[in-house]
Amino acid sequence: MKTVITYGTFDLFHVGHIRLLKRLSALGDKLIVGISSDEFNALKGKSSFYSYEERAEIVESCRYVDEVFPEHNWQQKRSDIERFNASIxxxxxxxxxxxxxxxxLCEVVYLPRTEDISTTEIKQNLSALNGQDLDKIETSLHEVIEIVKTLSIK
Incomplete structure (x- = not known):
């Protein structure tokens, strides 16, 4: 079995994330995703719209992903590759x-990002919205999460 491992924050999950995870899963038989913990994001000077638990739930619901785990620091990649017996x-x-x-330890692959979409750009566009608009978006996103939970997409 060929295991692929990757890492990311996966904030504001979008089509670029889905396309990347699809391409990653095509590289092997199993895709394992390390998701930056809230504490690790803080160390990197980043903040996420969703908590680690919510981001993990969203990513884990993607049919291309077999397992998620928290990434707490830069140094853990080597031990994670060994722990999950990752080939890529x-x-x-x-x-x-x-x-x-x-x-x-394994093959290292760098895949092109999806053009014309980035979480940073989405956040910049959202920052131009007023508070009432953001409340509506947040409510809608939480509704999507609840729908995904009920579908049990795997």
Whole structure:
């Protein structure tokens, strides 16, 4: 069995995330996703709209993902690859060359990001909205999460 491992924040889950996870899952038999914990995001100077628990639930509901786990620090990748017996470490090409030191453990693959979409851009567009608009969006997103829960997509 060929296991693929990847990492990300997966905030404001969008079609770019889905397309990336689909391509990652096609590289092997099992896709395992490390999701940045809220504490790790804080160390990186990032904040997420959704909590780790919510982001993990969203990503885990994607049919391309077999398992999720928390990423607490940069250094854990090596031990995670060994723990999950991963054959491939894959991540977006905006990280090109940053994880080449893992090549002694497994194949390292950098995949192109989906063009014309990014979480950063979505957040910038959302920041231009007023509070009432944001409340409506948040309510809608929580409704989508509840629908996904009931569908048990796997």
């Amino acid at each position: 470490f894959a991540i977006g090409d905006d990280w090109e060359g940053k994880f080449d030191e893992l090549k002694d």
